[in-house]
Each structure stands twice: as structure tokens, then as C-alpha cells.
Amino acid sequence: MKKLFSLLLATAMTVSLCACGAQAPAAGADASAETSEASESGEKLDIKAGFICLHDENSTYDLNFITAAKAACEKLGIEAVIKTNIPEGQECYDAACELADQGCGYIFADSFGHEDYMIEAAKEYPDIQFCHATGTKAHTENLANFHNAFASIYEGRYLSGIAAGMKLNEMIADGKITADQAKIGYVGAFTYAEVISGYTSYFLGARSVCPTATMEVTFTGSWYDETAEKEGATKLISDGCVLISQHADSMGSPTACENAGVPNSSYNGPTDGACPETYISYCKIDWTPYFIDSITKAAKGEAIPTDYIGTLETGSVVIDHFGKNVAAGTEEAVEAAKADLIAGKLHVFDTKTFTVEGAELTTYMADVDTDANYEGDHEAIKDGYFNESGDGMRSAPYFDLQIDGITLLDTAF
């Protein structure tokens, strides 16, 4: 028996040695890739950046952050340490501290539930800059080294809505549906302001070109639940929705649409690879500009904004890829509206374009500060429009109004 084992051992050792030997060149290539390039301005930044992601690259949401982190760090010529699959618990604090122990001067977390744990870590490491996407607390925590960031993605959704509205118009013109049947379905995650802001801006974009459009919204109670999203989309389609969009991260809803032949606007990334017939457009936040800006500031010791809002102008909000079956002239219409939004001639939440309980909105106290009372604390109506992600407020969306024309099928979450 001993002989048998020693034989086995010897064979396996040889095989593994061969395997190691063959890999030597690959390891060398890795090392050369690590040698940093000079940054844009020619000077090399002396900082290491750490990134904490909720899932890994299999989630479209996290993939979007990972891609941007790699692009930004490559451009700046600095080292990136990316930690994936970090849950929204003490693990996030532990991961942030481990990154700090490893010498990262800049630490970023990508998920809403990471925020409290990033704050804990920020209190412990005052010399390190902590940045957090989608969070709501930086403006009330008064920590010099904790910052929130978001982007005016509602503008991207509005533009996506225009593409969807034009598709509805095409369907009406082709006689596939009547004007009254132009009902959009939307699969949301939670009845959270970010989601409400998202579907409302999308709807307003669609209605700006297709005046008879209405919308139905259903919620899944999860940011990523392929089955629930697929069921949600199927439910909306059988309820008479002729076009679907979603604020949830899986392929559930686009796949359901492709199977049923219903047009779909996607989020975070284009889905025409899997759904070529029904894909209309996508919009996403490109985090690269924010990473470059905030990492550079952290390295140089400059102040990072407490609340950063990326815009169409900074290249943070992207809508650049349309499906093969969009209505004629879609791209031109979207570009025109985009120019108007950048110029400030057009506002997504213009109070003249929507009503709440039949009346135009003249004042609204939004719940901007995060506390246990769900009460409004900031006036959000300014110069005739709802000032989403406005100066002196917070970067994460706080538009949580129920406007006329949108029906919520369920509000359990």
C-alpha cells in the first residue's frame, strides 16, 4: 500500500512541476503589466486605491464599477486592489480596514448597504479617504474623510424614455396598438427614492414624445433576483404592457421580453447580445470620471466633494448604444434632448410636465437627511422644477413622489 501511495505521489508531483514550469512566462507577463504608466499630467500619483464590491463581475451592477475602477487606475498609473463578494455587514468594515492595513490611501465601496460600515472605518482611519456610491449620509455625518457620490442618472433614464416613447409612436403608427394602449411596464426593486426617481424620469421621457403613454410598476424586493424579475416582466406583459424597462440587475426582465417579443430598455449595460430583437437602448453611470477625480484629489491632499454628482457633461451618464429595431430618428432625438439637458434648457422633473393628485407641484419637502423619521426636511422645488441631486442637498436621488399616469401594482417592498 505504501508503494502505491508513493507512486501516486511521485506522479502527481511530476505533473504539478511540469504545470509550474509551463507557467513561468505568464507570471512574468503579469509583472510587466503591473509596472505603472505615467499619469495624464505626467507626474506619477503616489497612492494605492482599494475597491469593495458587493458581488463579482457576474453582476452587471458590480461589473460596471470594476470596469471603471480598472480603467481609472490604469489611466492614473496606480495600483488597484479590488475586493469582490463583500456582503453589506461587518465584512465591509473588515475589508475596508484590511485595505487600509495594506496601505491604500483611497477606499471605495459600491453598494448602498456598505455605507454605515464605511463610516465606521472612516472614523478609525482619519488619514484615509473613504468614498461611497449611492450613499445618503456624507452630508450629515460631518466626517472630513467620508464622501458620497452619484450621477444624474435620471437624465440618462429620461433619454432612454425618449427612445422608448418613439418606439411606442412607431407601434401606434404601424397599427400594432392604439394610442390608448401605449402602456409601459417597469420592474423595480424597492419603493426606494432611487427607483422612484428612475421610473418617473423614464416615464416623463417617454411621455414627452408619446403623450398618451401610461405606466405600471411592480417591485421584486431584491436588487438581484432573476426569477422574480422575469416573473415581474411576464406579469406586466400579460397585463397589457407593450414595452418594459427595469431597475434591477439581472437578465430576468430582458429575457422575458425577448421571449414575448416586447421591446425593452435596459440599465447598466446593453443587452442586445442576448436580446437582439427587443433591445432598444441602455443607460448607465460611468464611474471612471469620478474615480479619476477623487483618487487624484486624495493623492494630492485636495478636498474631495462631500457629494459628487456626475452628469451627462462629465461623461458620467452614458447613453450610447441603440438596438437595431429602434424607431427611425431615435438617435437624433436623443442627442437633441441631451444637448438641451446639458444647456439647462430642459429639466427632467419640470413641474409643468407632471401632476400629483391632479395638481401641479409648487412646493415639496423632500426627505434628504437619513434618519428614522421618514419626514421631509429640504425644499426641493426650485425655479419650476424638482431639484433632483441638487447642490447643498445630497447626491443620491430623493424624488419619491407618486405622479399621475403611473400605477403601482404592489408596494409591499
Added chain:
Amino acid sequence: MNNKAKEPLIHLTKRGTVPVRTAIMIRIIAVIIALIVCAVVTGLTTGINPIEVYSSIVSGAFGSVRKTWITLQDVSILLIISLALTIAFRMRFWNIGGEGQVLMGGLGAAACMICLGDKLPNAVVMILMLISSLVLGALWGFIPALCKAIWNTNETLSTLMMNYIATQLVLYFTILWEVPKGSGKIGIINQNSHAGWLPQLFGSKYLLPIILAIAVTAFVYVYIKYTKHGYEVRVVGESPKTSVYVGINVKKVIIRTMILSGALCGLVGLILVGGINHTLTATISDGRGFTAVLVSWMAQFNPFAMIATSFIIVFMDRGAGEIATRFDLNQSYGDILTGIILFFIIGCEFFINYEIHIRNHKNKEK
């Protein structure tokens, strides 16, 4: 060919009692072969030097003082759940409801922190947290035990189904207590007042679960080995009929044991919510209620062996995270390596229980 009956090339015989040294040797050989297979798989599929992968697995678990503490803390959590389940397993009561019992314990602790945190003195809040965690955990063990005792229902199914009820209850309360509205997250509870946060022992965030794990290990060892209760548990597990014959109240033993098993899981819920995460989510147990079943079985229900088996699982998991970060490999890659290693560790039990005889011509000639 001669007329002799053909002797097979390989035949197996059941071993009697195996000397401890042989058993340990077989296990060590299994781990070595597992590491070699992992090395080959790593080399062939990723092109990364396996030695580097192994060294970063080690550094993922012990690379810094903090990492070492976190590893020990995670081992402690998994160990306590495994010990809790083991008490029931000794009775051949397959409690796979650890997940739900932990969640209920966490729910009890979180409820006290949220509803009473600012209203009562901190010491009172903590005592109430302890009581409610233990009681809710015990309740989730008591219900399936009661059904088993009265109607002889299948405990594997009922404990499993109780997990889903616990998950839904936690989800319900998450939405009830969420901050901000609609976010579906409770966030850190009492982040500024620290009301209901379990104390840090000797200034360390990580020490409390470790000390509790040591205490629970000692308790469970003594309980199952040296107490009358522990003896009754074993007899009920071996043969309910014998228990009746010798005058053990089987129903009482089932219910009492599951209350203890559930309460220990509830204790883990308390540690997770009050001591570590300071929040409640439906995923706070992170599947450890199920992993603990494996840990307990691999250790053959021996509390001290369980320290080793829970360590292997946590060590590999921490290492998997590190290789995901360092080599840009997916976390699943670490899981594959863990799978290979577990396959060999569990598979080697076969060689401990059976001896292989290979036909030996030399012997025949003699």
C-alpha cells in the same frame, strides 16, 4: 490456467478498530493528494503558479494581525453552530434548521436594540437581548421537536421548512425597520449611541465570539460525554425502544435537546447582530447553518475534531477571497479548490473504514 478459483485483483475488507495513528496518517495523505490535485487543476486551468496560490490562501487567513483575528472569529461562529447541531445529531435528530434558529436569535437581539435601545439602561437591554435571542432560537428548535415527539414527523423536513419562515419574518421586520424608507436595509443599529452593542473584551472587537466558542465547546463536550442528559440523548439516538425499556421519556429528551440546540444557535444570532454586524439582514447567517451540518459530520460529531473541520472551511473561504483579489480570479475558484479538498477528506474515510488488498503473487509462491 490452473483450477484454482480466480482471486480478484483488488478486494476490500472492513477494518476493525483503526489505530489513531493510521487514521491520522490516512487523513494527512488525503490532504496532500488533494493539494496536489488542486495544484494540477490550478496550473492547467489558470496558468498561475499553484505555490503562489497556496501562499496567498494562507496570507488571506493569516496575512496580518487583523486577518488572523477575523479568521478566528469566523471559525468561532461556525464552530458554535456546528456544536449546537451536534447535540441534536447525537440523538439522530437531523436538525438542518440552524440557519433559521440563528436568524430568529438575531431577530430577537435586533428587536431589543431597535425598540428598547434608547429607553432602558444598556445593561438591561443586553440582558433582554440575551434572553430573547435564546428564547427565539429555542422556540425554532422546539416546534419541530414537538411535532416529532407527538406525531413522529420527519424532522429533516420540518427543521428545513422552519428556515424559510424565519427568513420571511426577518425580511418582514427589515422592511418595518428600514432606514431610509424603501431602501430595504436597516443599517447599523444605534451607530452613535452604541446601545445594545455587546461589550468589547480587552479592547478587542474580535475576542468575544472566540471566548464564547471555547466555552460552548467545553460545555458541549462535557454535556454529551459526562452528563445524564448526554447519555439519554445517545440512548434515544441509538434505539428509542431501548430508551423506553430503561425508562427514558423519549418525548421529553427530544424536546429538551432541541430546545438546547436551538438556543445555542440563537446565541450565534445574538453574537452576529449584537456583537459583530450590529444590523439584521436575511443573509446574516450566510448559509453557515447548512455548512455546520458538514462540519459536524466531518468531525464525526466530536466537539474537538470540529475545531479542525470548521477551521478548514473558514480557512479556505478566507483564502478564496484573497486569491480572488490577488489574481483577479473569481471567488468561485476558491470554492472549487475547497470542493476538491473536501472530496478527498471525506473520501478518505472509506480508506479508514476499509482495507484494500491487492493480489500478491509472491505470497502465493510460498
